[in-house]
Amino acid sequence: MLWGKYLWTFIGLLWKKTAFVSWVDLVYSISIGCISFNSIESFLLFRFLQAFGGCVAAVAVLAMVRDFFPVNEGARIISLLILILGVSPLLAPTAGSFIIASGSWRLIFILLAVIVIAILPVIIFFLPEGHPPDKAVSLKPKPIFKNFKRILSEPLFYVYALAGSFSYFFKCSQMIAYDFKL
Numbered sequence: 001m002l003w004g005k006y007l008w009t010f011i012g013l014l015w016k017k018t019a020f021v022s023w024v025d026l027v028y029s030i031s032i033g034c035i036s037f038n039s040i041e042s043f044l045l046f047r048f049l050q051a052f053g054g055c056v057a058a059v060a061v062l063a064m065v066r067d068f069f070p071v072n073e074g075a076r077i078i079s080l081l082i083l084i085l086g087v088s089p090l091l092a093p094t095a096g097s098f099i100i101a102s103g104s105w106r107l108i109f110i111l112l113a114v115i116v117i118a119i120l121p122v123i124i125f126f127l128p129e130g131h132p133p134d135k136a137v138s139l140k141p142k143p144i145f146k147n148f149k150r151i152l153s154e155p156l157f158y159v160y161a162l163a164g165s166f167s168y169f170f171k172c173s174q175m176i177a178y179d180f181k182l
Helices: 002-014 016-035 040-054 056-068 071-102 106-126 141-152 155-180
Strands: none
Touching: 016 040, 016 056, 016 106, 056 071, 071 106
């Protein structure tokens, strides 16, 4: 998931609208692959690729907020989006259970393919092109590592990183404990 976010961030910096259309194509193709697999290994490969393609959502949301909203309104929009993204792992299993109960498990992937295809014309015809890439942001390795070194030397970074890590740890451990009924 980490590398997927980095890759999609890089693609999004260069070609935002193209990155979204590529994402739609990728998720559609992989959803069809999940329906028509011929071995468990190929199914697991398609699911891995689907997770990799799903990373674009986290990158796209932040890019669109930055491009389409003023700075003073951006924090409010991001907090609302994080709230929605935080609730989605709780609601997704329930929705998936209803879908499976009304049909086959393959129906989940069919629905995903249909939803993604429905999003495609919205992206192509209604999503405006965002701001051009920021020329002050270098995508060369040396400045990127220099900025990482600067961030890692900042003590406040560790406070926020640990707080975020513990937040995800407790959320994931709660879901795992629920699955194993501990």
